[in-house]
Amino acid sequence: MNREELFKIAEAWFQQQNWKPFPFQTQTWTAFLQGKNGLLNAPTGSGKTYALWLPIVLNYIKENPNYKTKHKPGLKAIWITPLRALSVEIKQAAEKVASDLGTQMTVGIRSGDTSASERTKQKTKMPDLLITTPESLQLLLATKEYNKIFANCSAIVIDEWHELLGTKRGVQMELALSRLKNISPNLRIWGISATIGNLELAQEVLLGHNSEALENSVLIKAKINKKITVKSIIPEKMETFPWRGHMGLHLIKEVAKIVKQSKTTLIFTNTRSQCELWFQALLDKYPEFAGEMAMHHGSIARETRIWIENAIKNEDLKVVVCTSSLDLGVDFAPVETIIQVGGPKGVARFLQRAGRSGHQPGKESVIYFLATHAMELIEASALKKAAENTIVEDRVPYLDSYDVLIQYLNTLAVSDGFFPDEIFKEIKTTFCYQNISADNWQWILNFITLGSQSLQRYDEYKKVEIEEDGLFKINSRKIAMQHRMQIGTIVSDAVLNVKFLKGGYIGSIEESFVSKLQAGDTFIFGGKKLEFYAIKDMKVLVRKADVKKVAKTVSWQGGRMSFSAQMSELLREELYHLENNPLSIEAQALKPIFIRQKRESIVPNADQFLIEMFKTREGFHSIFYPFEGRFVHEALASILSYRISLLSPITFSLAYNDYGFELLSDQEIDMQAVFDNNLFTTSYVHDDLQKSLNATEMARRKFRDIAIVAGLVFTGMPGKVVKTKHLQSGSQLLFEVFRDYEPDNLLLQQAYIETFEHQLEEGRLLKALERIDKQEIVVKRCEKPTPFSFPIITDRLREKLSSESLAERIAKMTASYLKE
Known part of the structure; x- marks a missing residue:
């Protein structure tokens, strides 16, 4: 044909x-x-x-x-x-x-x-x-x-x-x-x-x-003109001092109104904890949603997730509260409305979620943006422009991931074996290993056959044997079995299944959360109030809890995301121009905040870098506003506090969010002396990061994941998973051996590179410092916290207080600042 x-x-x-x-x-x-x-x-x-x-x-x-x-x-x-x-x-x-x-x-x-x-x-x-x-x-x-x-x-x-x-x-x-x-x-x-x-x-x-x-x-x-309409949910009364931590639940009435008007709605939250909270809050306030509402996230039992996906398709459900577990692929033609709770931290993620609505060629996608605090309305306005102009992030590929290469070579050795020269030619054609040197390749071959330089006495690390014809092969059945069980690169905290005492699987939660529970403690998971009974055979046994009991919400590691580089840039541009856009509903809503911000300080423009200083009962606050995202601010706060401490002995508490960071101390910083010593220089950034952030400790944690992927530590048999603390101690021991006796070990070097490049985003940090260096630094001495600084201060308080006492504390603070 x-x-x-x-x-x-x-x-x-x-x-x-x-x-x-x-x-x-x-x-x-x-x-x-x-x-x-x-x-x-x-x-x-x-x-x-x-x-x-x-x-x-x-x-x-x-x-x-x-x-x-x-x-x-x-x-x-x-x-x-x-x-x-x-x-x-x-x-x-x-x-x-x-x-x-x-x-x-x-x-x-x-x-x-x-x-x-x-x-x-x-x-x-x-x-x-x-x-x-x-x-x-x-x-x-x-x-x-x-x-x-x-x-x-x-x-x-x-x-x-x-x-x-x-x-x-x-x-x-x-x-x-x-x-x-x-x-x-x-x-x-x-x-x-x-x-x-x-x-x-x-x-x-x-x-x-x-x-x-x-x-x-x-x-x-595909040149398909997909129309995406972004609508901001504006509260009736705009808070003058916006704060983080209330998850946007103050707008639950507006959300319920949208849900009632739509055939089907997906409410996207950024974390599984937030998903659980929103589901519970909607159910408590609107019991009529019972039976028409479900929750979908990656830790809920697979059978339940599949049932929910089919129920959306068949229009059997009116609303689903979900996380990124519904971002991709699943085809829901009938979904009419999407609500995004809080800033999605990235343009691509937001557009992907918007595309769940009108999920058919030629249909308009409608997405509502619910700001969990007023400052997020700037993000909403920026995302509108991104949707209009299809501006999205780059994805940065990995280079030289030696742990994945070691796992892959062991995979080939487990099956039919491999000849190194043939495989070396093949991997050189990949983007990741295009620059691998003959020396590093030889090091990896030695590593899988001899167990690397410092482990040569231990037979358990000599996994691959070299046969007479030069074939590299794993012949041990035990090593082969353990390797097959551990293939993969997704490394997370040990996960335990949650089951009712009388049977019935609910889902899975992380060991780090369960380890803090005592018998009789109540927690909310999968939309149910559960009482913790015991851990048996790596299963968390629970029973239904008394409805009146106060319950914790399950928390997961990695819950805090940061702005992408693209999102940071869009946010800065929007902030600099938003005031001059009188037609924007976000600008109208933010007017009282901007007026108050200008009364206390300034709203910076593109050529200005704002630092605010004020004193409260807690001490002396210095707030910096790079608008670069949480991870960059964490690194910047550490570098600057370290550099300032070199001039005179001083101790800081640090706090940061996506907009800026705070240095809090019991003595005032002499800013002029700091600027005279070139605080924002790009020189010595790498060294200062290592000294200020205890990069060795961060690299040690990163090495745990690398050691698991490379097969240096075994995560355990099904049903007998090795506890996280044992994996941590096993990998730490190896880390210390390599650091002390084999500093040129490629896996050790990889742990440091990944810490700086992926976790601390050193490249973005340098760009931010270069940008700040060209801006006019404006230091504003304020009488009290400003609307811009309030979310950063309350983020720090949240670490110390429960949500109820935090809300009370913030109400008192707000009343006091407004009275003044």
Whole structure:
């Protein structure tokens, strides 16, 4: 069959669905059938799934003219999804195309949720079309004679590539693709990505640095004019002193009004704790929502999540309070309205969530922005402009992730073994390892065979054996089993399942939260009040608690996100120009705050850097406003406090949020002396960071994750997970051994590099200092805290007080400042 005939089949199928193919879909079909690789840039809900499933099936029809009567079994295409939750839906789309076009192609899923019996079946007979995750693909590479599984595979599609890029899971994919290219000669590699700032770089990372695959590739952009309408929820009365920590619950009435007017609503929160709080608050205040409302986040039982997803599709639910667990992929045509609670910290995340509404080609997306405090209205205004002009973040790919490379080499050694020269050539084509030197490669080979220089006495680290023909192979069954169980790069706090005493699984919570509970304590999880009974066999046993009992809300690590670089820039621009935009409803709402801010201090413009100083009963406050995001401010606060302490002995308490940071001391800072000593210089930043932040301690914590990925520590058997504190102490011991006896150890060096580049964002920090250096520094001595400083001060108080006593304390502070 020629391409014209194949296109007729595809177009006829589209007509049967009462659809018309978009230009980007036909472009993708053409490029795929021409044997090209590519990256497809298309928004959520635009039909990107059919842009690639159709040509995959058409290609099979082209190569098998008797496809209706004779079926050739064997793996033909792989679809990678970053979320297991999306697998069922992708499978349904593939099955529809394969059966409607009269092929006998089978479709299967292989992920952590796949049963052991299904996996065993797949060993002897793989489905034609396989939907899997990056981790499960690695597990297939750890299978004996894996090259036979992939030999006739003609396509691999990596969905939501923007979610994997800039993570170690993305590096995992780069390595897997470098191998598959060589064992599947006719393989076409395709990525699907929502909009990101650096699409060309995303394409290069996907297809390989200077590779043949990249040369024979296309970048296809879907030109779909998706209208996104952003509406700010403005409170009736604007607080003059805005504060963080009340989760936006003061606007619950406005939210309920929107929910009642819409068929279906998703309420997005930034953290799982916030999700639990909002669900509970809505239920308490509006009991009529019971039965029509659900909660969805990553720690809730999978069966419950799937039920909720189907209930949204079938319009059985009116409102779902959720987190990023519903950001991606799942196709909810009927969702009418999206509410975002609090700043989403990134433009891409906000636009992705907006796209959940009107999740169909050509439909308008409506998203309401609920500011949890007044300053977030500046973010709302900035996000409106970003939505209008489609301004989104770049994703920065990882370089030289030696822990992932060590895991990958052990994966190859577990299956059929590998020859180093062959694999070295392959990994050099990946973006991540394009600059790996022969010396570092030799170090890694020594590491997996001899256990690195300082561990040579311990046989447990000598995992890989070198056979007579030079093949590197793992022959120990125990090492092979432990390795297969630990494949992956997602490292988090140990997670324990929560079950009722009489049976019934609710979900999973982190060990760090459970360890603080005592028998009889009450906590809210999954929308239920639960009483903690005991931990048994790594399970948290609970029973229903008395409704009147005061309950804690479950907290998770990593709950605090920071602005992306793009979001910081948009926020600064918006702040500098917002006052001069009288038509903006956000500017109108913020007017009383800006008037008060100007009375006490100034609203800085693009050429000014504001520092406010005032005294309270707590001491002397110095507040700096770089508007660069929480993580950069944490590093900046540490550097500046360290530099100031070098001039004269002084102790500080530090507080920071996305807008600025505070140095609080019992003595006043001599600002003039500080400026005379070049406080904001970019010189010695790295050294000052190391000295001020105890970078060694941060690197030690980062090393724990690296040690797990590289297989230096074992996380335990199913049901017998090693406790976090034991993993921490085991990895700390290794960290100290390497630091004292082997300072050039690549994994040790990686821990420091990741601490500075990814955690402290040293590059952004330097740019911020360069910008501040060019601005006029305005020091304002204020009588009392200003509206801009109030959220930073209250953020520090929140660490010490419960939410009730914090609210009382803030009410007193606000009354006192307004009276003055």
